[in-house]
Amino acid sequence: MLGECKNQKKLHATLEKWRNLGEGKILVHTLSEEYLRSSELAEKKAEEVFSSWDVISCSLINVDKLSKKADDLDLRPWEHTRLNTGLFFEIGLILSVPPQNILGTHAHDVWFPNHAGTKNGHTSALTDAIFSGKGKRGGEKFWPAAKGHSYNRILTPKEILSRSDSSQHNEILVIGRKGVNIYPGYSVTGRVRVTGIICASKSRTGHGLFSSLQDRENKVKIAKLKNVNGKLDVIYI
Structure with missing residues (x-):
């Protein structure tokens, strides 16, 4: 069975902790400048795109703590x-993920090969x-294997946040396809x-002036996402 914990009851209990993340905690899939400009996520609804992906890399953050940290800067x-956000890129989509879709939970970037086997037809490469x-x-020292683990390691949200460093980002692996x-x-x-x-x-x-120019650029990018995905609430930090 999947899940490093071989006690099925304990594994299921740990997964259930991901059903309700708690106030202020969110799962985010961030988007690079390139993805915002020219990927399928720039043209199709994100939910439709994610439903065709085997694995989505996300990060878990406490947005309330992040917001307070930003407010306390008083520059x-x-x-x-530089504000350490715990996110890879600056703009991202907030996801609601069923606990059974959680494939792996890691307190740092583990260089997961999300698209393994898709180009060369090696269908078992991802597994x-x-x-x-x-x-x-290039990320050998960050691989779970370096510490004797698989990618299918399941920790609770609380454990992940307590072990995460906001100057980097944690990596939560989520199955995109349903019915698996x-x-x-x-x-x-x-x-x-x-x-x-x-x-x-x-x-x-x-x-x-610099701050307003930055805000303007970000709002243009966000407007494009909203045009594709419909009305979505936006959290600005």
Whole structure:
């Protein structure tokens, strides 16, 4: 069975912790500049795109704590700093994920090969990676295998946040396709829903002009996402 914990009851109980993340905690799939410009996510509804993906990489953050950290900066006009957000990129989609879709939970980036086997027809490449804990080349020291784990390691949201470093990002692996039976005795995977958008700029300045220009650029990108995905609430940090 999947899940490093071989006690089925304990594994299911741990997965259930992901059903209700608690106030302020959200799962986010961030988008690079390239993806915002020219990927399928720039043209199709994200929920439809995710439903065709085997695995989606997300990060778990406490948005309330992040918002407070941003508010406490109180920068002067000539000051500039970096805000550690715990996210890979600055703009992302907030997801609602059924617990049975949680494939792996890691407190740091584990270089998961999301699209393994899709180009060369090696259909077992993704499964091999999940069980071996070996991911994309170049990130060997970050692979779960480096610490004797597979990618299918399941921790609770509380455990992940307590072990995460906001100067980097954690990596939560989510199955995108529905109807897949990952865990015996547990529900098959469901649909991953998009519930909102988050914009958390890492570059911070107290200069009003620079700040407003940055806000304007981000709002243009977010408007494109909203045009494709319909009305979504936006969290600005």
